[in-house]
Amino acid sequence: MGTIDIAPGDFIFDMALDLKLVIGFVVATLAFIYVPVLNETIARPALGLVMLLFVPGYALIAALFPGKNDVDGMERAALSFGLSIAVVPLIGLGLNFTPWGIRLDPIVVCLTIFTIACCLVANRRRHELDEADRFTIDLARAYNEIKEEVLAGKTSLDKALTIVLVISIVLSICMAAYAIMVPKQGEKxxxxxxxxxxxxxxxxxxxxxxxxxxxxxxxxxxxxxxxxxxxxxxxxxxxxxxxxxxxxxxxxxxxxxxxxxxxxxxxxxxxxxxxxxxxxxxxxxxxxxxxxxxxxxxxxxxx
CATH class of the missing domain: 2.60.40.10 (Immunoglobulins)
Incomplete structure (x- = not known):
């Protein structure tokens, strides 16, 4: 691979769509946390749940694997959930040893800084690759990967079990989201x-x-x-x-x-x-x- 010339600022202003969406999601989450009226809607816990369970991990995976052939779409999505579940508690543990403690504002600030920093690193690393090798969102390719992963080369029983597993995972995520957004009324x-x-x-x-x-x-x-x-x-x-x-x-x-x-x-x-x-x-x-x-x-x- 030859040398890639990067003009100053190009890697920031020429940002990939998925990274723009991540940063936009972070900004939207901040608005629904702190802006009056917006912070009273059901969208606040929904966005907060995604911010905790997916976004930081996705940004970190984007920084670690900038190439489209580094990991496939299914692995990227799964690792995004896994790393988010690992990163968020570690940030909370670090805050526990600071004067700010584990409170809403410090957690929001740290997650925002972490996510945006990972997005900038990811975009810089992608610009160091040839354009054809950079990871980009390709919905058709993602659909084919999921279809091949779920259905291709499997017996009818394997396909049924895979579909049941996927449905179970989706239902588990929905139930967890419901439990967080609509908590059971505790003792009065x-x-x-x-x-x-x-x-x-x-x-x-x-x-x-x-x-x-x-x-x-x-x-x-x-x-x-x-x-x-x-x-x-x-x-x-x-x-x-x-x-x-x-x-x-x-x-x-x-x-x-x-x-x-x-x-x-x-x-x-x-x-x-x-x-x-x-x-x-x-x-x-x-x-x-x-x-x-x-x-x-x-x-x-x-x-």
Whole structure:
């Protein structure tokens, strides 16, 4: 093979159709993840599923095998699924050791960079080959390869078993996609928690001088799969007298989080009194739906 002259930038602007489609798919997936209205449609999980299970592997295979005779169409498709299943967890494992962690934004950024980088490498490597040797999408050739792989040179039983296997694989992929896009409704519950003034689950301020007002962070997360109205009540209980120190009504949508820093001021002196954080649901004030408490001591002012 002779030397191939590549003008600067040619390998980027003269990109093959399949690589253009991959990059276009990545851009479309980003739009359906982050653009309002679009990210509320069923297309978001569908595109995300393909982005996780096929696209990164396809881009990597394109970079590793730029020639049309390196691997055939069936092998290229199968390896695309296999490598995607290998690459995505490895990216997640790497992110786990970074300050960003395994969250949506870092994963999306890393997968996008990885896929586009592989596409650029693949296009550069293809331009280093003769045009006749470069891999290109040929639907007629792909159909003939699949037909030959599935049917040619096989007995009737082998053909039937192959067809059943292909149908089983397609059904498995469809069922997995359905399970991801339409997850089964889990247990209904509400998270209710209190945090110290530094936002941690410890270091609560439990010693007061009468007249002091100290902060407590209260959080509620609605996992009831419906809109819910809650009533938050903070009371002080010394086994003899119960007094209300704070109350607030809040309405939360499904999977919505409410967190607020409230100031609590005990109204009397006492030792090891129970400061109760009570959460009622749907206007039922008879029995608390969730409860947290702190044991506080309030002393009289000195002097």
């Amino acid at each position: 519950f509400t998270e209710f928690y209190i945090l110290g003034p530094d936002g941690k689950a410890d270091n609560h301020l439990t010693r007061y001088v009468l007249g002091d007002q100290k902060p407590v962070i209260v959080g509620v997360v609605n996992h009831e799969y419906r809109n819910v109205t809650y009533d938050l009540v903070v009371s002080l209980n010394d086994s003899v007298t119960v007094t209300r120190l704070y109350s607030e009504r809040l309405a939360l949508g499904d999977n919505q989080t409410w967190e607020k820093r409230i100031e609590v001021k005990p109204d009397r002196v006492g030792t090891n009194m129970k400061m109760e954080f009570l959460l009622y649901i749907d206007g039922n004030m008879a029995i608390p739906y969730r409860e947290c408490h702190l044991w506080v001591t309030v002393t009289a002012p000195s002097g």
